[in-house]
Amino acid sequence: MADSIYGLMARFDSASEIFHAAEKVRDAGFKNWDCITPFPIHGLDGAMGVRRSHVPKFSLVGGFTGFTTGMSMIWFTGAFDYPLIVGGKPYFSPLFAFPIAYELTILFTAFATIAGMFILNWLPQHYHPVLKSDQITRGLDDTFYVVIEARDPKFDLARAKALLTQAGAKEISELEA
Amino acid sequence: MAHSAHTEHAAPAILAEVNPAPLPRAILVENNRSFNWVTEKICGIIEGPTPRWWWISFAVSCFVASFTVLGIVYLVSTGVGVWGHANPVNWAWDIVNFVFWIGIGHAGTLISAILCLLRQKWRTSINRAAEAMTIFAVVCAGIFPVFHVGRVWFAVWPGYLFPVPNANAIWPNFRSPLEWDVFAVSTYGTVSVLFWYIGLIPDLAVLRDRFLKTGNKVKSALYGFFAMGWRGSNRHWSNYEMAYLILAGISTPLVLSVHTIVSFDFAVSLIPGWHTTIFPPYFVAGAIFSGFGMVLTLMLPLRAIFRLEDLITQYHIDCMCKIILATGTIVGYAYGIEFFIAWYGSNPYEGFAFINRAFGHYAWAYWIMITCNVITPQFFWFKKVRQNIVLVWILSIFVNVGMWFERFVIIVTSLARDYLPSSWGYYSPSAVEIFTFFGTFGVFGVLFLLFIRFLPIMPMAELKAVMPQADPHAGHGDSKH
Numbered sequence: 001m002a003d004s005i006y007g008l009m010a011r012f013d014s015a016s017e018i019f020h021a022a023e024k025v026r027d028a029g030f031k032n033w034d035c036i037t038p039f040p041i042h043g044l045d046g047a048m049g050v051r052r053s054h055v056p057k058f059s060l061v062g063g064f065t066g067f068t069t070g071m072s073m074i075w076f077t078g079a080f081d082y083p084l085i086v087g088g089k090p091y092f093s094p095l096f097a098f099p100i101a102y103e104l105t106i107l108f109t110a111f112a113t114i115a116g117m118f119i120l121n122w123l124p125q126h127y128h129p130v131l132k133s134d135q136i137t138r139g140l141d142d143t144f145y146v147v148i149e150a151r152d153p154k155f156d157l158a159r160a161k162a163l164l165t166q167a168g169a170k171e172i173s174e175l176e177a
Numbered sequence: 178m179a180h181s182a183h184t185e186h187a188a189p190a191i192l193a194e195v196n197p198a199p200l201p202r203a204i205l206v207e208n209n210r211s212f213n214w215v216t217e218k219i220c221g222i223i224e225g226p227t228p229r230w231w232w233i234s235f236a237v238s239c240f241v242a243s244f245t246v247l248g249i250v251y252l253v254s255t256g257v258g259v260w261g262h263a264n265p266v267n268w269a270w271d272i273v274n275f276v277f278w279i280g281i282g283h284a285g286t287l288i289s290a291i292l293c294l295l296r297q298k299w300r301t302s303i304n305r306a307a308e309a310m311t312i313f314a315v316v317c318a319g320i321f322p323v324f325h326v327g328r329v330w331f332a333v334w335p336g337y338l339f340p341v342p343n344a345n346a347i348w349p350n351f352r353s354p355l356e357w358d359v360f361a362v363s364t365y366g367t368v369s370v371l372f373w374y375i376g377l378i379p380d381l382a383v384l385r386d387r388f389l390k391t392g393n394k395v396k397s398a399l400y401g402f403f404a405m406g407w408r409g410s411n412r413h414w415s416n417y418e419m420a421y422l423i424l425a426g427i428s429t430p431l432v433l434s435v436h437t438i439v440s441f442d443f444a445v446s447l448i449p450g451w452h453t454t455i456f457p458p459y460f461v462a463g464a465i466f467s468g469f470g471m472v473l474t475l476m477l478p479l480r481a482i483f484r485l486e487d488l489i490t491q492y493h494i495d496c497m498c499k500i501i502l503a504t505g506t507i508v509g510y511a512y513g514i515e516f517f518i519a520w521y522g523s524n525p526y527e528g529f530a531f532i533n534r535a536f537g538h539y540a541w542a543y544w545i546m547i548t549c550n551v552i553t554p555q556f557f558w559f560k561k562v563r564q565n566i567v568l569v570w571i572l573s574i575f576v577n578v579g580m581w582f583e584r585f586v587i588i589v590t591s592l593a594r595d596y597l598p599s600s601w602g603y604y605s606p607s608a609v610e611i612f613t614f615f616g617t618f619g620v621f622g623v624l625f626l627l628f629i630r631f632l633p634i635m636p637m638a639e640l641k642a643v644m645p646q647a648d649p650h651a652g653h654g655d656s657k658h
Contacts, residue, residue: 019649022411035411038212039379039642041649045415053419059427070360077340077348086350099357099438106431107364110371110424117375117420121413124405131408137386140379140409142212142641 006129006177007033007149008160010169015041018144021167022047025146028163032152036130036145055116062112063105070101129175147175205298205643207487212641215488219380219633219640220387222483227630230482235626241619248613249324257327259609266592266604271321273584274614276439277467278318279362280460280580282369283432284468285311289372290428293421299496301639302488306479307472308373309632313624314471315366317617322358324613354441361438368431372424374403375417379638382407436464443587450530450591453518459511463580466504466550469497470576475625477570479634488635494569498557501576505554508583512551530591538603539590542582549579 012018015037022035026049035044071094078084079091094101118124130136130147139145146169148160164172206215252259262269285307292300323329326337335343338359342348349356381404388397407413440460443451473494480489519531534543553575556562563569589604628634641647 015647015649036409037411037414038216038383038409039638039647040414040418041411041647042642043649044411047649048411050412050415053416055416055419056423059423073340074351077342078351082342082346082348084347086352089352096352099354099434099441100351100360102434103357103360103364103431103438106427106434107367109427110368113420113423113427114371114375117416118405120416121410123407123413126401126406128406128408130410131386131406136408137383137390140383140386141216 004177005150005157006175007147007151007155008157008164009036009130009133009135009173009175010146010148010164010167011135011171012144012146012168013170015144017168018146019044019047021146021164021169024163024167025148029154030148030152031154032149034130034147034149036136036139036147038140038142038144041144054120055113058116058119059109059113062115063109065112066105066108067101069108070104071097074100129177133173133175135173150177203299203492204490205301205492206640207490210487210644212644212646215637215640215644216383218483218485218488219635219637220384222629222634223384223631224387224391228482231626231630235623238619238622238626242616242623243619244612245320245614245616245620248609248616249320251609252324252327252613253329257325259607260325261605261607261610263602263604265595265597265600265602266589268588268592269604270585270606270610270614271325272442273581273588274617275318275321276460276584276588277581278314278321278617279365279439280436280464280467280584281471281577282311282314282318282365282468283436283461283464284472285309285314286365286369286372286428286432287465287468288472289376290425290432293425294429297496298643299493301643302485302493302635303472303476303497304639305373305376305632305636306476306628306634307468308369308376309625309628310468310471310475311369312366312373313621313628314468315362315369316624317621319362319366320613320617320620322362354438354445357438358442361435365431365435368424368428372428375421375424376636376639377632378404378407378417379409380633380636382409383637384633433461436461448591448595449524449526450534450587452527453515455511455514455518459508459515462504462507462511463550463583466501466508466554467577467580469501469504470573470580473497473501473569473573474577477566477573479629481566483634485635488640491564494566495560495563498563498569501573502554502557505550505576509551512547526596530594533594534586534590537590537594539586539593542586543590546579546582546586549575550583553579 010021012021018035018037019041022044025033026047035041035048037044074097075092078086083091085091089096130139130145135143135145146164146167148155148164150157161172260269260271262271288300288307289304289311322338323332326332332338334341336349338349340349340351340356351357381400385397385401385404388394388400437457437460440456444453444456446452476489477494480486516531519527522528534540553572556568556572562572593604594601
């Protein structure tokens, strides 16, 4: 009945146990699987084979947008919409516009970074089989879980269970979809 | 080759592998606590019954905050004349208070951003509360520039502050540092809130699940809404950590730019005593100095009330005291350099401005400032002082007082005695100004009390990550992974 479950959730009691278990699951060739940890474990991305995050690309776009917005806003207001000579100075210069463009660069980068994090993580997602499990409270407290999803092409209930047991899982449970 | 045979047993000149000297690392969580202990400790504060001291403090804070409310209502309904400014002191307590509160905020961002980039792990236990302090300080600071326009709706339309054209369709002057300040401070407030919220997400998820388990569905739904469905997935943590790092990376130039631009409000003008190039670094150092003073003022009572000694250890207090010592000394050095340049620059107006600061009508304020900002931090050279929590707390209050007086001295002494002796004056605040400022401590108190009651005062996920058990290679001898 592999298609009626979401996947397997295996408990590990320490950071080093899940680290080594993650390496084993990665080497077994699984793609749709995850680790549930109460805090980011140093080096676990490498042990899972997770690639470098794409969040910086969002930030870069945000930063460029912010800088351009600042510069063009000041050009638009002072040199285009209502040109007004102030102190005998040019209508527009990137120098006096710089502080505001700088602040807007930071503001837009911050929004883009956070938006990027939410988009890449597919959040908010208030329903999830892992959240439905009773074990999530401990998973965000002091315990570590490996979740292998049933939709993974390599998933086979018995073999996945054997792999997790061999990796040192303390307890393995099936997650309802 | 007898020679090489002889040296075979001695250590080679270049080691195949470098073994760093085993320096003892400071312990960040004492008494070998478990992850679960941290969760129980921090969540316990929120889940437990509301303590009586909280209600008393909350009532007092509300009462104090009402002074600001009344002051503002009176100001808006009557006009800006109810504040004590008049020629020649047209900037007074409003901007003093603004700079004071904004400066306090800077320590929060320093802790959350700059210390994060510098990998100072001790920041974790004070990070959340310091960031909350930043946001609430920006709220208090924002009151003054927004309401100093009198008819407060003019701040937005026709844009006295925000870039909206006025009745003649003229836009604000973007060459003015005051307009830069609007953008700097509003960006600072927004980014601080975002940074704080991102840090809160994993902890809100913990509270969501704990409240669900105890059957409190309303609270669980509320915390859950803001937790965004966080489930501790490592694929999420990977993006989250990157986002956090980038936010720290952009908050660092942000916090430095905010007080730089605040100092431009003065430095770009031509008033003697303001028109100096030392202002940006000097203001930033002063801001961090005052902010750490406020962090200690807030955290030491919290540590005692909630018995957080294992999380805010003597090492944390030492670190904060040393930052106060360092930045306080920079501020003292800046005072000295200002005097030196006033003399060395041979500008008679500049020279007069500084002699007048130290020995003129406002000399009392100047010497309060020197005592609090230059002498007070020097006590932190001594370990005995740093270990005396009550004394540290008292000294931290002196720092706050001193930094308020610094802004007062800079702003008021320079204006009261500017180029035209015929218009010299002496400024005293009106009762409305005093009330409005006094009340901001209540506003801050109300917000901070709500924070410690309803939100985790320490970042649990980050705290756990710096505990020795969090190292996946601990005790395995395979640290070369």
